[in-house]
Amino acid sequence: MRPYYENNLYNWVRDHRVHHKFSETVADPHNANRGFFFSHVGWLMMKKHPQVIEKGKKINMDDLFEDPVAAFLIRNFWWLKLMMCFFAPSVVPHVFWGETWYWSVYSQAVCRYVLNLNFTWLVNSIAHMWGNRPYDKAISPSENFVVSLLSIGEGWHNYHHTFPWDYRAAELGKFSVTTFWLNLFAKIGWAYDLKIPSDNLVRMIAENRGDGTYVANNHLAHAEIHDLDINGNIRLRRT
Secondary structure, three states, X not given: OOOOOOOOHHHHHHHHHHHHHOOOOOOOOOOHHHOHHHHHOHHHOOOOOHHHHHHHHOOOOHHHHHOHHHHHHHHOHHHHHHHHHHHHHHHHHHHHHOOOHHHHHHHHHHHHHHHHHHHXXXXXXXXXXXXXXXXXXXXXXXXXXHHHXXXXXXXXXXXXXXXXXXXXXOOOOOOOHHHHHHHHHHHOXXXXXOOOOOXXXXXXXXXXXXXXXXXXXXXXXXXXXXXXXXXXXXXXXXX
């Protein structure tokens, strides 16, 4: 069994790109057709299918090494992981509200970490099995509110697989803490070139390929997104 540490950026991005390109096939690293346990955590407990390895070698990853921040994170993964995932969170309860070292380490380096891993894995398992498919009924990824709640917005999976280039990974108006942070980083110049599909395209795809459960988000059904701010407010231009 190989330990799971959310993996470094290179491995994570490569596996995610392979997953999108070959979703629900033997080349998918966490193929949901192999069952809940496999897609949730089993794929991390065994050797990868040969097709996963073969297809992974063909994925272009040059963009990661062209980005100095991404390259730094890849080179320094282990000490950053130990510092930011285990050491720093364990220090906070002890220093700021006098918790004992035992409970500080147990709650943050053990309980928090285990819960975080499983909430992340739910996107690969439950969100590929249960939920509605308002954007594309022909694929397994589904919209699952519970998974979105636990993973701070990553469970709108039918949308994400239908429009994988949308940086929000969900239609505007859906709960997503990730989108909030990306919008914040965009305001200060750390995130840029953010792509989204037009509202008309989303509605057209949903009407033609969805399972009939698509409901446009309030007044967005008849508008185009004009601008976003970090608080999630939008400015609209009527169509």
